[in-house]
Amino acid sequence: MxxxxxxxxxxxxxxxxxxxxxxxxxxxxxxxxxxxxxxxxxxxxxxxxxxxxxxxxxxxxxxxxxxxxxxxxxxxxxxxxxxxxIAPLPDWDQLEADGNSLAGLDEVSLARFRERAVSEPTGIAAAPLRLSDSPARLAIPTTVICNSITADMVEQLRDAGQEPLFAELAEIDAEYIDLPTGHWPMWSRYKELAELIHTIANR
Incomplete structure (x- = not known):
């Protein structure tokens, strides 16, 4: 059928x-x-x-x-x-190949992910990030919770200045914390993530 x-x-x-x-x-x-x-x-x-x-x-x-x-x-x-x-998600192998680690996700999480994911509007996904010259954003306390790559590697990429995704971090006095897992810690290590967020938010 x-x-x-x-x-x-x-x-x-x-x-x-x-x-x-x-x-x-x-x-x-x-x-x-x-x-x-x-x-x-x-x-x-x-x-x-x-x-x-x-x-x-x-x-x-x-x-x-x-x-x-x-x-x-x-x-x-x-x-x-x-x-x-604009189909919502590529297959899992392609996601991994694109650098989106699936580490820690069980079949239930993957099934829910596939069922509920929606495509990102092109106007958002392809839009350049344009920032003002105002220094105010640099004074906002920032913590980077590092999952797929370690805090040490994020800092190395930041300091090398060659990766646009990490360039802004060179301007920010941020704290870096490791939470080793895949790209979606809100599913793979949700308790530990919630604890970290709670601790950071309540300082």
Whole structure:
């Protein structure tokens, strides 16, 4: 039995697929037709819909642990193709290869992660960080809790001045604390992390 998501084109809602969906279900397939954001006449905000919202609606209907056949009609191909580009998470091997350590995460945590993750908006992920010349931010007490890499390594990268991600740390009088685990300590060592946060916050 195939899981099939039917995406309509311009001017159409899920109703456009009624006959096809019924036929597919009679053949034993799990067919679902989708009304994309902007095409529901009962939605008062429908004119505010974007292509990105339509792509996310498609992704929201697809569980990460299943194979889904997505059928797009006409202009429904645009949000469908965009959905393939902004899918929430790469596979675990790719995450590890990109430097996001999964150390300490059990299967339950990974399943919840995969189920609930959403794609980061391109406008946020690709935006440069622009800081003012005001020194006020440099006076804010800062603690860096180091997980995937050690505090010593963070300080070395900071002092080398060659990694843009660590450049600002050279300007800040920060404290560095090790909490050895992967990139997501809020799942892998949540008790220890909570204790550290509590201690630091209540100094």
């Amino acid at each position: 195939a899981r099939i998501l039917l995406v309509p084109g311009f001017w159409l809602g899920a109703w456009a697929w009624d006959d096809v969906a019924a036929d597919l279900r009679a053949r034993g397939d799990d067919a679902l037709a989708l009304t994309l954001p902007g095409l529901d006449p009962a939605d008062d905000d429908r004119l505010d819909a974007t292509l990105e919202m339509q792509a996310q609606a498609i992704l929201d209907e697809i569980a990460s642990d299943e194979t889904v056949v997505v059928v797009a009609h006409s202009a429904g191909a645009a949000p469908t193709y965009l959905a393939t580009d």
